[in-house]
Amino acid sequence: xxxxxxxxxxxxxxxxxxxxLTGTAVAAEEPSAPRDAVGMLYDATLCVGCKSCVxxxxxxxxxxxDTRLDPxxxxxxxxxSFTKNIIKLYTPAAGESGxxxxxxxxxxxxxxxxxxAACPFHALSKDAVTGIVSWDSDKCIGCRYCQLACPFETPKxxxxxxNAKIIKCEFCKERQARGLEPACTYVCPKKAxxxxxxxxxxxxxHRRIENSPGKYFxxxxxxxxxxxxxxxxxxxxxxxxxxGLPNLSADEHPSHWLRWQxxxxxxxxxxxxxxxxxxxxxxxNFREHDKEMxxxxxxxxxxxxx
Amino acid sequence: xxxxxxxxxxxxxxxxxxAGIPRRDFLKFCTELMIMAPVGLAITKKAxxxxxxxxxxxxxxxxxxxxxxxxxTGCTETLLRTSKPGVADLILNIISLEYHExxxxxxxxxxxxxxxxxxxxxxxxxxxxxxxxxxxxxxGIYFKLGGKPGTQLLEEAAAKAGAIVAIGSCAxxxxxxxxxxxxxxxNGVADLIKGVPIVNLPGCPPHPYNLLGTVLEFVRTGAxxxxxxxxxxxxxxxxxxxxxxxxxxxxxxxxxxxQFGDDGHRHGWCLYKLGCKGPDTHxxxxxxxFNEMPDVWPIGIGAPCVGCxxxxxxxxxxxxxxASVHNFTPPATYPPIATGAGHPAHIATGLAGLIVGSAVGAxxxxxxxxxxxxxxxxxxxxxxxxxxxxxxxxxxNEDGGGI
Numbered sequence: 001x002x003x004x005x006x007x008x009x010x011x012x013x014x015x016x017x018x019x020x021l022t023g024t025a026v027a028a029e030e031p032s033a034p035r036d037a038v039g040m041l042y043d044a045t046l047c048v049g050c051k052s053c054v055x056x057x058x059x060x061x062x063x064x065x066d067t068r069l070d071p072x073x074x075x076x077x078x079x080x081s082f083t084k085n086i087i088k089l090y091t092p093a094a095g096e097s098g099x100x101x102x103x104x105x106x107x108x109x110x111x112x113x114x115x116x117a118a119c120p121f122h123a124l125s126k127d128a129v130t131g132i133v134s135w136d137s138d139k140c141i142g143c144r145y146c147q148l149a150c151p152f153e154t155p156k157x158x159x160x161x162x163n164a165k166i167i168k169c170e171f172c173k174e175r176q177a178r179g180l181e182p183a184c185t186y187v188c189p190k191k192a193x194x195x196x197x198x199x200x201x202x203x204x205x206h207r208r209i210e211n212s213p214g215k216y217f218x219x220x221x222x223x224x225x226x227x228x229x230x231x232x233x234x235x236x237x238x239x240x241x242x243x244g245l246p247n248l249s250a251d252e253h254p255s256h257w258l259r260w261q262x263x264x265x266x267x268x269x270x271x272x273x274x275x276x277x278x279x280x281x282x283x284x285n286f287r288e289h290d291k292e293m294x295x296x297x298x299x300x301x302x303x304x305x306x
Numbered sequence: 307x308x309x310x311x312x313x314x315x316x317x318x319x320x321x322x323x324x325a326g327i328p329r330r331d332f333l334k335f336c337t338e339l340m341i342m343a344p345v346g347l348a349i350t351k352k353a354x355x356x357x358x359x360x361x362x363x364x365x366x367x368x369x370x371x372x373x374x375x376x377x378x379t380g381c382t383e384t385l386l387r388t389s390k391p392g393v394a395d396l397i398l399n400i401i402s403l404e405y406h407e408x409x410x411x412x413x414x415x416x417x418x419x420x421x422x423x424x425x426x427x428x429x430x431x432x433x434x435x436x437x438x439x440x441x442x443x444x445x446g447i448y449f450k451l452g453g454k455p456g457t458q459l460l461e462e463a464a465a466k467a468g469a470i471v472a473i474g475s476c477a478x479x480x481x482x483x484x485x486x487x488x489x490x491x492x493n494g495v496a497d498l499i500k501g502v503p504i505v506n507l508p509g510c511p512p513h514p515y516n517l518l519g520t521v522l523e524f525v526r527t528g529a530x531x532x533x534x535x536x537x538x539x540x541x542x543x544x545x546x547x548x549x550x551x552x553x554x555x556x557x558x559x560x561x562x563x564x565q566f567g568d569d570g571h572r573h574g575w576c577l578y579k580l581g582c583k584g585p586d587t588h589x590x591x592x593x594x595x596f597n598e599m600p601d602v603w604p605i606g607i608g609a610p611c612v613g614c615x616x617x618x619x620x621x622x623x624x625x626x627x628x629a630s631v632h633n634f635t636p637p638a639t640y641p642p643i644a645t646g647a648g649h650p651a652h653i654a655t656g657l658a659g660l661i662v663g664s665a666v667g668a669x670x671x672x673x674x675x676x677x678x679x680x681x682x683x684x685x686x687x688x689x690x691x692x693x694x695x696x697x698x699x700x701x702x703n704e705d706g707g708g709i
Contacts, residue, residue: 049640054636055635055636065634067634070560070637071631072557072578072631072637073558073635073636073637074636075637075639078641087640088640088641088642088643089640089641089642089643090642090643091642102640103643242643244644
C-alpha cells in the first residue's frame with residue numbers, strides 16, 4: 001500500500017485550507033446573563049421545609065402527583081417526570097456534627113446552559129430577554145443528551161409516556177407571561193425563596209452575607225459564578241456540595257469547551273479533510289485488491305474467491 | 307302551634323321581644339351561626355354578629371312544615387340535641403314550625419288538620435323539610451299517612467312549597483332504605499319532584515346548623531345558597547373531611563391505627579387504614595362538631611368516617627374498605643440529598659465488567675483460531691479435485707466426503 005505523490009498533494013492542500021479556516025475562528029465571549037434576566041434566590045437558613053412549593057409547583061404545572069413510593073402521598077424522592085421542584089433534607093451523617101438543612105432543587109437556569117449546548121436540535125433554548133431555559137417538544141428527538149450534560153441532574157425523561165417529554169422547571173413562564181411570579185416563590189410562607197431580577201437578587205444575597213458575616217457557608221452565593229453562573233441562587237450555612245450542588249469552577253461552562261469544538265467544526269472543513277484521507281486510503285486499497293484479483297484470474301483461469 | 311302567626315306575619319325580632327328573649331342571647335346565636343357558616347352565606351357575610359342580628363331581626367319567621375317518610379328520626383334528634391340555640395328557641399322564636407310529627411302535641415285528625423291549614427295559609431311561602439326516603443314500589447304501600455301514599459303526600463306538599471330541604475341522606479337520594487336491592491324502591495326528594503328549588507342536606511345525621519343556615523338564608527334573601535352538583539349547599543359541603551381533619555398530621559406522618567383498640571388507636575392516630583372515608587367525603591364535620599362539644603363527631607371519638615354525605619359510599623361501600631385519596635400532598639418526611647439514583651452499585655459494575663471482558667476474550671480467541679486455520683491452509687493447501695464430475699448430494703453424503 002502506498003500513497004501516490006498526486007494523492008499526497010491533494011491531502012496537503014485540503015489540510016492547509018482547513019487549518020487556515022480554523023485559525024480565523026474567534027474565541028467565544030465569557031457568558032453573561034441577559035440584562036433583565038429573572039432569578040430566584042433560595043436561602044436555606046429561612047426554609048422550614050413545609051413543601052408548599054412542591055404542591056404549588058405540581059398544581060401550577062398540571063403535574064400528576066408522584067405516588068409511586070407511597071400510594072397515599074405525593075412523595076417523590078428526587079426530581080423526576082412528575083416533579084419539577086423538590087425539597088430535600090440534609091442531615092449530618094452518623095458521627096458527624098453540624099446543622100441540618102433543607103434544600104430546594106429545580107432547574108438552575110444556567111447563564112450558559114449545559115443542556116442547550118448538548119441539544120443537537122436546539123430543543124432546549126435560553127430566552128434572550130428573561131434567560132429562562134425552556135424545552136420545545138417540536139424539536140426534541142428524545143436523545144436525552146441534555147440529561148447527561150446537566151451537572152445538576154435536572155432534565156428528566158418521561159419514561160412511562162408513549163410520546164415522552166423532557167420535564168424540568170421552566171420558571172413558570174406561563175405565570176410570568178400573565179404578570180405573576182412563579183408558583184413556588186408565590187406560596188413560600190417564609191419568603192425563603194424569592195423571585196426577581198437576577199442582578200437585584202445577587203445584591204440582596206450579598207447584603208445578607210454582609211449583615212451576618214460567618215453565617216453563610218464560605219460567605220458566598222452559589223450560582224454567582226459556578227458553572228458560568230446560574231439564575232437560581234443559593235445561600236446556605238451547610239456547604240453546597242453537602243446539599244447536592246456540584247462543585248463547579250467559574251470556567252466550567254459549555255462555551256469554554258465549545259470554542260474548541262467550533263474551531264474544529266468551522267465550515268465542516270476539518271472533518272471533511274479527515275473523511276477525505278480515509279476515503280483516499282480505502283480507494284487505494286480497493287485498487288490494489290482489484291489488481292491482485294485480476295492477476296490471480298489470469299494465472300488460474302478461475303474466478304477469484306475471497 | 308303559633309296560631310297567631312297565621313293572622314299576620316311576625317318578624318323574628320318581634321317574636322323575640324314578645325317572648326322576652328334578651329338581645330344578648332340572640333347575638334350569641336348569631337355568633338354561632340357565623341362560626342358554623344363563615345363563608346358562602348349572604349346572611350353571615352357581615353362584619354360582626356350585630357350586623358347579622360340586625361339583618362335577621364327584620365326577617366319574617368319562616369314557616370316550616372316537616373314531613374317524615376322512611377326515616378329513623380335521627381335528623382330530628384340532631385336538631386333537638388343542639389344546645390345553642392336550644393330547641394325551644396329554635397321552634398318557638400326563630401323558625402315557625404307549623405307541622406312536625408315528633409314535636410307536635412296534636413295527633414290523628416288534629417294533626418292532619420294542622421298540616422292542611424298550614425299548607426293553605428303559607429302556600430308558596432313555606433319551607434318544606436323532608437326527612438326520610440320515599441318508597442315508590444307497590445304504588446307506595448310501604449309508607450302511608452292519613453291513608454295517602456308517601457309519593458302523593460310529597461307531591462301535594464311540594465306543589466305549594468317555596469323551597470324544599472331534603473334533610474339527611476335518605477331524603478337526599480334514598481340513603482339506608484335504598485341500600486342493596488332497594489326493596490321498597492326508596493327515592494330521594496330530588497328524584498321525584500321537579501320545578502321546586504330543592505336543597506339536599508345529606509348526612510346521617512347532618513349538622514343542625516346546615517339546616518338553620520339554609521332556611522334563614524332562604525327567607526332572608528329569597529334564594530337558596532350556592533349548591534354543588536349533588537344539590538348540597540357549598541357553605542357546608544365544599545371540602546372533604548380529610549382536608550381539615552384534626553388527625554391529618556398522623557396521616558402525613560404515616561401513623562395509622564391498624565386495628566380498633568391498638569396502641570395507635572388509643573393515641574388518636576389516623577383511622578384511614580380502618581376504612582375511614584374522610585378523603586372521599588364532602589362535609590363540614592371536621593370543623594363543625596356536634597352538640598357544640600369539641601371532638602363530638604365520628605373521627606373525634608375514634609370511629610372512621612363512613613362517608614354518609616356521599617351518594618354511593620355510605621351504605622354501599624364496606625365500612626372497613628379503604629377510601630381513595632384525591633388530593634395528594636407530600637408526607638411529613640423528606641427525601642435525602644443523594645438518593646443513589648444514577649450511581650451503579652459496585653457489584654453491577656463488576657458484573658458488567660465480567661460480561662464485557664468475556665466478550666472481548668471470546669472475540670480475541672476466535673480471531674486467533676481463525677488466523678491459525680488460515681495459516682495451516684496456506685502451509686497445506688487442500689488438493690484440488692483431479693477432474694470435476696457432477697455428483698449427487700446423496701452420493702457425496704454416503705462417501706462421507708465434504709466439499
